[in-house]
Amino acid sequence: MDVQKALDIIEKWNFFYGQRAGRELWGDKPTDVQNQDIEDFKRDLDYIRQFMEELQQYRQVGTVEECRTDRKRSTPIPVMINGGVYKCPSCGTGRSVKHRYNFCPKCGQAIDWSKMREGEV
Numbered sequence: 001m002d003v004q005k006a007l008d009i010i011e012k013w014n015f016f017y018g019q020r021a022g023r024e025l026w027g028d029k030p031t032d033v034q035n036q037d038i039e040d041f042k043r044d045l046d047y048i049r050q051f052m053e054e055l056q057q058y059r060q061v062g063t064v065e066e067c068r069t070d071r072k073r074s075t076p077i078p079v080m081i082n083g084g085v086y087k088c089p090s091c092g093t094g095r096s097v098k099h100r101y102n103f104c105p106k107c108g109q110a111i112d113w114s115k116m117r118e119g120e121v
């Protein structure tokens with residue numbers, strides 16, 4: 001889906017349906033009612049336009065799957081320690097506890113050292 005194409009379509013609707021077609025279709029309504037209908041229509045279009053512009057900003061950050069993966073990686077996960085060794089809770093890379101990285105050097109997973117536990121790694 002192309003957000004800019006959708007925004008262009010909304011602009012076209014605004015021109016054709018919000019003004020010309022609106023007045024033709026509702027010609028029997030009083031002018032103040034027509035004006036209110038057109039104003040409501042433009043307000044709704046503006047809402048959709050703003051929503052899509054916001055969506056476009058999110059899409060520039062990355063795909064939904066990429067954002068989900070990044071969010072998961074940036075949420076610290078506690079590690080299990082055994083015999084001075086720990087494994088990254090995401091990729092499983094083993095390291096000595098002498099090197100307490102806050103983020104796994106291999107996969108970028110955030111590591112929560114405040115909740116580390118002794119156990120099988």
Ligand SMILES: [Zn+2]
Binds near residue numbers: 088104105107
């Ligand atoms: Zn890792």
